[in-house]
Amino acid sequence: MAVERSAPSFRLALPEPTTNYEQDTEYCVLDTGTGWTEYRFHDYDELFKVPGLYEKLFYEILQCQSPPVVCDLLAEQLTAERVDPSGLRVLDVGAGNGIVAEELRNRGIGKVVGVDIIPEARDAAERDRPGVYDDYHVLDLTALNEDRASAIASGGFDAMTCVAALGFGDIPPEAFRAAFDMVAVDGFVAITLRDDFLSDGDTTGFAGLINSMLASGELEQLGSTVYRHRLATSRDPLLYRAVVARKHRPRA
Numbered sequence: 001m002a003v004e005r006s007a008p009s010f011r012l013a014l015p016e017p018t019t020n021y022e023q024d025t026e027y028c029v030l031d032t033g034t035g036w037t038e039y040r041f042h043d044y045d046e047l048f049k050v051p052g053l054y055e056k057l058f059y060e061i062l063q064c065q066s067p068p069v070v071c072d073l074l075a076e077q078l079t080a081e082r083v084d085p086s087g088l089r090v091l092d093v094g095a096g097n098g099i100v101a102e103e104l105r106n107r108g109i110g111k112v113v114g115v116d117i118i119p120e121a122r123d124a125a126e127r128d129r130p131g132v133y134d135d136y137h138v139l140d141l142t143a144l145n146e147d148r149a150s151a152i153a154s155g156g157f158d159a160m161t162c163v164a165a166l167g168f169g170d171i172p173p174e175a176f177r178a179a180f181d182m183v184a185v186d187g188f189v190a191i192t193l194r195d196d197f198l199s200d201g202d203t204t205g206f207a208g209l210i211n212s213m214l215a216s217g218e219l220e221q222l223g224s225t226v227y228r229h230r231l232a233t234s235r236d237p238l239l240y241r242a243v244v245a246r247k248h249r250p251r252a
């Protein structure tokens with residue numbers, strides 16, 4: 001699915017590499033022709049309005065690799081489990097402008113449904129990668145009522161992906177749980193999150209949630225890898241873990 005993209009019409013600058021920012025305070029400055037403005041990396045609503053900015057900043061300059069890494073891991077596990085990707089309907093959570101959906105489609109996934117909390121993400125996906133999503137819902141997963149969840153899930157997704165969107169004021173554990181509940185039993189879960197979010201000292205709640213799902217048998221880990229998600233503005237590597245797991249009925 002090749003989409004023509006024109007050259008960016010902006011100037012972009014990053015902080016000095018000698019300065020260090022926590023991931024949720026990183027920023028860039030951007031000039032679209034009216035002067036320089038500061039944008040926090042987490043101001044996705046503003047970033048997605050500028051065509052080409054998200055790809056230039058995170059993928060070209062900061063060398064983000066999360067979508068291909070986790071999609072490769074998922075594809076490997078589907079092959080190992082003898083599952084035909086073309087028959088799968090995948091829920092892509094924190095979908096942004098569709099980079100993950102594009103990677104899934106390139107690996108033969110049949111249908112992808114996107115979910116994001118901001119309309120600017122859906123608009124950018126339609127602008128940047130028209131047609132990669134069969135459907136795209138703008139909603140807050142923490143405030144999703146049962147009727148809407150079951151209408152969207154429509155019998156349950158065969159898999160969910162959540163890439164570069166867990167934690168940091170983005171998707172909290174309860175939103176992850178709500179998305180997970182829309183996956184059918186025996187479905188696949190493919191996620192990336194900062195490696196220390198799964199450690200004993202984690203304060204985000206993800207380590208507790210994922211470990212309790214593994215302990216109850218509700219989740220079976222199939223594969224996992226630690227990799228460089230992207231560079232920080234200091235140009236130091238940010239290490240993430242990609243995990244592919246399978247959903248089961250919890251043990252009674």
Ligand SMILES: C[S@@+](CC[C@H](N)C(=O)[O-])C[C@H]1O[C@@H](n2cnc3c(N)ncnc32)[C@H](O)[C@@H]1O
Binds near residue numbers: 171
């Ligand atoms: C770093 S972007 C990742 C986008 C895409 N997955 C990718 O890898 O390119 C994080 C995305 O998560 C979305 N997001 C943040 N909080 C969310 C929430 N509570 N529910 C759904 N999406 C959320 C943001 O709007 C943003 O589009």
